[in-house]
Amino acid sequence: MKEKSKIKKGSFLSPFKAIKFLFKKPKTLRYPFELKEPAQRYRGLHLNDWAQCTGCGNCADICPNEAITMVEMPEIKPKPEEGIKNERPKIDYGRCCFCGLCVDICPPGCLRLSRDYLHIHFDISTFNLLAKDEKTDKEHFLPADKYSILKASLTHRKIDYEGFSPDLKYSLFEPERVPMPIIEPEERKKSFVEMALGYEEEGARKEASRCLECKLCEEACPAHLKISDYIKAIAEGRYEDSLRKIFEDNPIPSICGRICLKHCEDACSIRYRGEPLAVRWLKRFVADKAVDYRKVLMPEILPDTDKEVAVIGAGPSGLAVAYFLKLKGHNVTVYDALPGGGGMLRRGPPLYRLPFESIDKDVNYIKSLGVEFKFNTEVGEDIQFEQIYNDSDAVYIGIGMCKGRYIKLENEKLAPQAVDFLKEAKFGEKVKVGKDVIIIGGGNVAMDVARTCVRLQLMQYPEQKTSVNIVCLESWDIIPATEEEYTEAQEEGVLFNVSWGPKNILLENGKIKGLECKAVKSVFDEQGRFAPTFYEEKEMFLEGDMLIEAIGQGADFSFLPKELLEKLEFTERRKVKVDEDGQTSIPRVFAGGDIVNLNLDAVTAIADAKIAAEGIDKYIRKQQS
Amino acid sequence: MRELELYFGPQHLGMVGNFSITLKVEGDRILEATANPGWLHRGFEKLMEYRTWIQNFPMVCRINVIEPDSMEMVYAMAVEKLANIEVPERANYIRSIVLELSRVSSHLFGLWAYSNMLGFDTAAQWAMYHRDLVLDLLEELTGGRVYHIYIWPGGVRRDFPEGLKDKIVKTLHSIGSCMPDYDAVFFNNRLFYERAKGIGKITQEEAKKLGAVGQVLRATGIKYDVRKIEPYASYDKVDFEVPVREDGDAYSRIWIVRDEIIQSVHMIFKLLDKMPQGEVYNRVPNPFKWNIPKGETYVKVESSRGELGLYLVSNGGDKPYRVHFRTPSYTHGLIILEKVLKNASIADVGNTMISLYIIAPEIDR
Structure with a gap:
């Protein structure tokens, strides 16, 4: 009782102090006439830009609440090669907790949260909503004058009302790639030593751990490698598992790990706001990591069927077909004119990009399984096609496109073909290079030639002024070479003359003096077909003592006997016509690779080979039974 | 007189939260009280074993509705300790600021509950209004009003928006300027004194023995505050007093709440002044491939109700192997409450309970 007296009884007037509050502005908001504006970062209902x-x-x-389901949208056209699916997120607002993790993981940054937070409806099913934004759904997103808070719902929203937005700084994925150690341009152009040094273990694991496992890449890959699985295995340090996974679909990882055109990386979802995952380099890392494939893979070969399959061409498709058929128990013999395996990849890509050891690693493994290789054997010269055809149960043609195309200019015969030049440079004794080289063409082969020339010039004319000029019809935005290739070529000092076409080869005393060029108006016609037009009056002269043509290649079917060649059907695009099993119009003859597909690259050749291998196996087993 | 069993809660008007106490009464006097939790059990600790490290982060805050940030903080700290992640300096300051803001909002909410319980509706409405102002600040910083989902492993989720610093100072000044009004209406009010003095009293020895923390412990004269004893975030960079009282009753506890609001406000001003520039987030590994090395850890923070601990075990996988929270309301609500209600009057049950700052969702989890 004593303590109580500490606090005085207040004056009886003190309650009247409260009167002052009567004259203050009330703090409560009179909703819905007075609205509370949510904060700039408010995490409300979702927005998604479908484009x-x-x-x-x-x-x-x-x-975390499984509130989002991916719903297939038939009206959207999927584009697997660009990494675009026709699925869009549908959000169940009965489950959503508005945490915004979906915003921070969204690789293109199209999923955002708006500041809308009201949805009132008597029908529960309306709480499921396909997230859209004002660009995707003009009907339900309204400007301020048409918007009423009394109708606010998932289908009555304000425009320009974005709240919690993606920020790359706080994204849950790592946008930056682990850089591949590459020899500096000044150093690398002095030799043909492989320029990309390959990931170390730590770098590879770090890079692999960037993968979000969305598998867009697997749909983009022509051979549908299980990319997500083998990358995950790398991230977890299970390199051997990773290699086994790769070999399920691709028996030449050491080659593909270096020169693949990486359609997967063009589909990687991280590429929108960062660098795509280095899928190709990771494949190379795993392939290089395994000293002996056989020990790692321990392949199971099915019992011998005693059937003979002949494969013409030891390029990617030939190698792959041989591998898959050998695993199925067939006897496979591969014929190739070159002294080793690899086909176009052995004769084409310069050694700084793909060394022989890497090719041989893959080829030797396929050899070790029991595939017979007959190198230095040109079909049609050293052995006749009829003989192969009669001795085997099936024949696979994977000869690729090794014959250079001509522009049809005067004096053209003085200019070597790119494919021949590259082959010479790799196998020949000593190929002579000019001091000032002009290369016609803007594809990857042209880049290979140009960069090979740079290296040869440095060896043959040390400390003298030399030049390499590329002339191509296409402008920078449609140049067929990959960005990687032309930037590296520029770094090494190759000069580019884009949007110029060859007009005339000028001679002096029977030797090349230079190339007259004309400016390009357009490369493709309205239908998108190749049909270049020129400004005839706009001219340029490039001086040079050597000219190389790199405008594409064609296939050489001269090894086929005339009556068979007549039977061989082609498509409109001058490709060999094959059915769904890879069989051509000639019975027992299958085909794949560059002569069949339009992509003209190794991984598509492997994809063809997979189909053909299944087809050949099916065909042979049908004959057996 | 006849002995009766009285169910106090969860529907009882005097009960705040989803909690229940079974009282054995004789007339107005309580013979025995049995805390009866379980009305709010959501199984968070088990749910967390089925979600990845990052998916758990929007989850932990939901354990405590009143003050979610200390939950986020304790989870982030545990994950950072297990995975060995450094937090940028600025992020530590922002974390401290958020935690103090949320302590203020939590205390204002507590003040609402308590004064409302005693019938001081005016003070209760003010407290609720001022809490809303603090929530506005938190909304501007984090994007959420109640669940901020902001302090995550590696730092915080977004940097301070422009102009927020001034807004915080302005808002806190305006709340602080109302403190005399609160004092006049509530804290210095004789009715409060008479209703709270000697209610729910425990001695220092009992408090220690029963595992009391926070205001309950500090009201018995022990200066125990995790922010001082094991400083985390940026609490070692600022100077602050830990308010202490001697009597161990409801009156002391509520006064400590008041003093802590003032301490927190001062601390926020100091933190805002000292806050360095720089990054606020060190990126954690890709959530789909994030495995945390095998290990276990116990971390603790000072939540608005006392020491909040988290025991987290990883077996090297992408999800926690075991999660266990040590929440302050657990001992306060189950053990101390039962003890102090003995011989109390029925009219003081709510009074005692709220003065012990019992948050039912923390007990059940």
Whole structure:
């Protein structure tokens, strides 16, 4: 009782102090006439820009409440080669907790949260909503004058009302790639030593751990490698598992790990706001890591069927077909004119990009399985096609495109073909290079030639002024060479003359003096077909003592006997016509690779080979039974 | 007189939160009280074993509705310790600021509950209004009003937006300027004194023995505050007092709450002044491939109700192997409450309970 007296009884007037509050502005908001504006970063209902959304499904994977389902949208056309699926996220607002993890994981940054937070409806099914934004859905996103808070719902929204937005600084994925150690341009152009040094273990694991496992790449890959699985194995340090996974679909990882055109990386969802995952370099890392494939893979070969399959061409498709058929128990013999395996990849890509050891590693493994290789054997010269055809149960043609095309200019015979030049440079005794080289063509082969020339010039004319000029019809935005290739070529000092076409080869005393060029108006016609037009009056003269043509290659079917060649059907695009099993119009003859597909690259050749291998196996087993 | 069993909660008007106490009463006097939790059990600790490290982060805050940030903080700290992640300096300051803001909002909410319980509706409405102002600040910083989902492993989720610093100072000044009004209406009010003095009293020895923390412990004269004893975030960079009282009753506890609001406000001003420039987030590994090395850890923070601990075990996988929270309300609500309600009057049950700062979702989890 004593303590109580500490606090005085207040004056009886003190309650009247409260009167002052009567004259203050009330603090409560009179909703809905007075609205509370949510903060700039408010995490409300979702927004999704469908034009940017790839349907990768990372938002659905990260959602802690499984509130997001990916729904197939028939009206959207999927583009697997660009990494675009026709699925879009649908959000169940009965489950959503508005944490915004979906925003921070979204690789293109198209999924955002708006500041809208109201949805009132008597029908529960309306709480499921396909997220859209004002660009995708003009009907339900309204400007301020048409918007009423009384109707606010998932289908009555304000425009320009974005709240919690993606920020690359705080994204849950790593946008930056682990850089591949590459020899500096000044150093690398002095020799043909492989320029990309390959990842170290730590770098590879770090790079592999960037993968979001959305598998867009697997759909983009022509051979549908299980990329997500083998990358995951690398991230977890299970390199041997990773290699086994790769070999399920691709028996030449050491080659593909270096020169693959990496369609996967063009589909990688991280590429929108960062650098795509270095899938190719990771494949190379795993392939290089395994000293002996056989020990790692321990392949199971099915019992011998005693059937003979002949493969013409030891390029990627030939190697792959031989590998898959050998595993199925067939006897395979591969014929190739070159002294080793690899086909176009042995004669084409310069050694700084693909060394012989890497090719031989893959080839030797396939050899060790029991595939017979007959190198230095040109079909049609050293052995006749009829003989092969009669001795085998099936024949696979994977000869590739090794014959250079001509522009049809005067004095053209003085200019070597790119493919021949590259082959000479790799196998020949000593190929002579000019001091000032002009290369016609803008593809990867042209880049290979140009960069080979740079290296040869430094060896043959040390400390003298030399030049390498590329002339191509296409402008920078449609140049067929990959960005990697032309930037590296520029770094090494190759000069580019884009949007110029060859007009005339000028001679002096029977030797090349230079090339007259004309400016290009357009490369393709309205239908998108190759039909260049020129400004005839706009001219340029390039001086040079050597000219190389790199405008593409064609296939050489001269080894086929005339009556068979007549039977061989072609498509409109001058490709060999094959059915769904890879069989051509000639019975027992299958085909794949560059002569069949339009992509003209190694991994597509492997994809063809997979189909043909299945087809050949099916064919042979049908004959047996 | 006849002995009766009285169910106090969860529907009882005097009960705040989803909690229940079974009282054995004789007339107005309580013979025995049995805390009866379980009305709010959501199984968070088990749910967390099925979600990846990052998916758990929007989850932990939901354990405590009143003050979610300390939950986020303790989870982030545990993960950072297990995975060995450094936090940028600026992020530590921002974390401290958020934690103090949320302590203020939590205390204001507590003040609402308590004064409302005693019938001081005016003070209760003010407290609720001022809490809303603090929530506005948190909304501007984090994008959420109640669940901020902001302090995550590696730092914080976004940097301070422009102008927020001034806004915080302005808002806190305006709340601080109302403190005399609160004092006049509530804290220095004789009715509060008479209703709270000697209620729910425990001695220092009992408090220690029963595992009391926070205001309950500090009201018995022990200066125990995790922010001082094991400083985390940026609490070692600022100077602050830990308010202490001697009597161990409801009156002391509520006064400590008041003093802590003032301490926190001062601390926020100091933290804002000292806050360095720089990054606020060190990127954690890709959530789909994030495995944390095998190990276990116990971390603790000072939440608005006392020491909040988290025991986290990883077996090297992408999800926690075991999660266990040590929440302050657990001992306060189950053990101390039962003890102090003995011989109390029915009218003081709510009074005692709220003065012990019992948050039912923390007990059940």
